[in-house]
Amino acid sequence: MRNHGFHGPLEGELAGRVWRDDETPLARMVERYASRPDADSPLMLDGRRRAERADAEGVVLAGAPAAARPAIRGILALGRQRLHLRGVAKRSMLQGFDGIRAAARRLADLRGLGDDVFYLTLDELRAGSQADPGVIRERQAQRAHYELLTLPVAFSGTPEPIRIADVAPAVVGTVEGIGVSGGVAEGIARVVTDPTFGDVEDGEVLIAPTTS
Numbered sequence: 739m740r741n742h743g744f745h746g747p748l749e750g751e752l753a754g755r756v757w758r759d760d761e762t763p764l765a766r767m768v769e770r771y772a773s774r775p776d777a778d779s780p781l782m783l784d785g786r787r788r789a790e791r792a793d794a795e796g797v798v799l800a801g802a803p804a805a806a807r808p809a810i811r812g813i814l815a816l817g818r819q820r821l822h823l824r825g826v827a828k829r830s831m832l833q834g835f836d837g838i839r840a841a842a843r844r845l846a847d848l849r850g851l852g853d854d855v856f857y858l859t860l861d862e863l864r865a866g867s868q869a870d871p872g873v874i875r876e877r878q879a880q881r882a883h884y885e886l887l888t889l890p891v892a893f894s895g896t897p898e899p900i901r902i903a904d905v906a907p908a909v910v911g912t913v914e915g916i917g918v919s920g921g922v923a924e925g926i927a928r929v930v931t932d933p934t935f936g937d938v939e940d941g942e943v944l945i946a947p948t949t950s
Contacts (some may be wrong), residue, residue, distance in 0.1 A: 739764070744836035752839050753856040787861075858927075918949060 739757060746763060748754030757764040776782070795814055799807050848857035851869060857877040858869055887899040913927070928942045938944055 744832045749832055750835065752835060752842065753853060754839075756836070756839070758836070758840075913945065915945070 743758030744752065744756055744758030746758075746760070749756050773830045796829065798814075799810060802810055842855050845863060846852055849855075849869075851858075854869065854874050856865070857874045862869065862873075886902055888902050888905065890900060923943060925941045925943050926939075927945055928938050930938070930944060930946045
């Protein structure tokens with residue numbers, strides 16, 4: 739919790755409740771991992787993938803002209819060194835959000851604002867005067883309105899928001915998308931549109947608009 743408590747549902751939103759605020763999702767995840775066999779350990783899986791990567795690099799180098807191999811080794815080394823930095827940048831951003839979120843919640847406790855603190859600007863909070871309930875209600879209504887909207891999958895220029903209720907669900911025999919796990923799997927499909935969803939059972943196929 740100390741090192742990773744800034745993760746959780748809606749972790750990129752200041753008003754979101756991450757593991758540090760509500761440890762229920764984390765406890766559920768830990769319990770699920772604890773029930774799995776040692777062969778499913780992420781550390782063991784990481785070791786197997788490292789070995790597979792080394793074998794794959796060997797195949798690539800063996801199939802390349804000798805003169806090209808030094809450059810290929812350099813490119814592969816850069817990939818190992820830098821591809822993971824995308825995750826490092828995201829982690830740093832979320833840690834910054836965590837500090838802001840903690841400060842906002844502390845200020846909310848001191849002034850009795852609760853989650854209303856996230857509907858006020860920095861200048862309004864600095865003013866120190868009593869928050870205007872009308873302004874907060876107006877911004878809450880604005881947020882509720884935005885939650886009824888979505889954006890088109892493809893657009894040029896500024897997209898026109900679409901009411902979610904007006905988007906007709908597609909009735910198809912096959913759902914097409916990007917698989918994020920290797921191999922072939924068969925199981926019950928679980929469609930998830932809310933990051934605060936409950937358990938996804940073992941063996942189920944997760945379908946979601948986005949994943950993290």
